[in-house]
Amino acid sequence: MGRPLRPRGKLLQEDTRRHHRSLLLQQLFREGPASRADLARSTGLTRVTTSDLIGELMADGLVEELGAPAGSRVGKPPMLVGLAADSTHIVGIDLSNDDRMTGAVINLLGQVQARAEVTIDGASGQAAVDKVHRLAADLIALTDRPVLGIGVGSPGVVDATGTVIDAPNLVWADTPLSASLARAFDLPVFVANDANTAVLGEHTFGETGTGGLMVLRVGTGVGAGLVLEGSLLHGHRGAAGEIGHVVVDPDGELCACSRTGCLETILAVPRLRRRLAESEDAEEVLTRVGEQLGAALAPVVGTLNLQELVLSGPQELLDGSLREAVDRSIRSRTMPVSSEGLVVRASTLGEDVVLVGAAVLVLSGQLGVS
Numbered sequence: 001m002g003r004p005l006r007p008r009g010k011l012l013q014e015d016t017r018r019h020h021r022s023l024l025l026q027q028l029f030r031e032g033p034a035s036r037a038d039l040a041r042s043t044g045l046t047r048v049t050t051s052d053l054i055g056e057l058m059a060d061g062l063v064e065e066l067g068a069p070a071g072s073r074v075g076k077p078p079m080l081v082g083l084a085a086d087s088t089h090i091v092g093i094d095l096s097n098d099d100r101m102t103g104a105v106i107n108l109l110g111q112v113q114a115r116a117e118v119t120i121d122g123a124s125g126q127a128a129v130d131k132v133h134r135l136a137a138d139l140i141a142l143t144d145r146p147v148l149g150i151g152v153g154s155p156g157v158v159d160a161t162g163t164v165i166d167a168p169n170l171v172w173a174d175t176p177l178s179a180s181l182a183r184a185f186d187l188p189v190f191v192a193n194d195a196n197t198a199v200l201g202e203h204t205f206g207e208t209g210t211g212g213l214m215v216l217r218v219g220t221g222v223g224a225g226l227v228l229e230g231s232l233l234h235g236h237r238g239a240a241g242e243i244g245h246v247v248v249d250p251d252g253e254l255c256a257c258s259r260t261g262c263l264e265t266i267l268a269v270p271r272l273r274r275r276l277a278e279s280e281d282a283e284e285v286l287t288r289v290g291e292q293l294g295a296a297l298a299p300v301v302g303t304l305n306l307q308e309l310v311l312s313g314p315q316e317l318l319d320g321s322l323r324e325a326v327d328r329s330i331r332s333r334t335m336p337v338s339s340e341g342l343v344v345r346a347s348t349l350g351e352d353v354v355l356v357g358a359a360v361l362v363l364s365g366q367l368g369v370s
């Protein structure tokens, strides 16, 4: 069987229209309010097409007229149009914490409008899925706006359809989380790995540069998400960024994955806290872990020539001696050309990075903006 042909005729025209709508929304999302003439110039669409589509987006409520800019010159001032930030809301859910599931109602500009959470209380399997459903229902009840979709950042490996292939902490295996939420709420649903969700949040709403970005998410487990050349890196089997189970110390502790001395066994929050409790010199422990982490990341930085490495997780653990040791260790192990422009820092979005990233999944999937 060959690959099915693309639908032709009318559908193709609708594809083009959808693409043009996304171009305009993306421009407004990235650059803020603009006149129709400016939008036509920056997107390369004709003025007629631009006016037509802006009219359509206004009828949908996604775009609104904002008046003329202050201090415009004589003559008829141009009317600015912009995204109607609260015309529709997004439900974002973060499943990366070990004790609770957190959620937020987020507007089109990535601003949190309301929050809710449920405690996990050891729930796993279907009981944990039920808790996600309850949290989604609570969040939907917190907004009086139409909901554009539900985005979820989940631990574990998640496939392109939003099925969680393997998340040991929640005892999920081939769990169709996206499909069950879509069925229950009749809304578009997007589920992705929590570290990938975090890097999308940081890339879209954090103050990032245009070079390669890696977000290392440190929680119950350890994982990374990468945005390279403006795109999320998926990898051959959707497991790009799974650095938590790379062995860094063959003589180290036993890992949940049954190997010995994975990065996770030195860096995961519960293990790190335990080691700090057992030691009298916290700075020494954090520095040593930072050096080991730097040694594990140096080949990645050297290979990809990253611009930014973001450490996301409990800041009291990560954003001090540990971060400084990572920075030092990477620089001492790579050529200057690899590390000169490198910035090692904490997330500008703090603990909201996964929630906001979950909103980006929906913005990108439903409106074509990110």
Ligand SMILES: [Zn+2]
Pocket: 244, 245, 246, 255, 256, 257, 258, 259, 262, 264
């Ligand atoms: Zn492991």
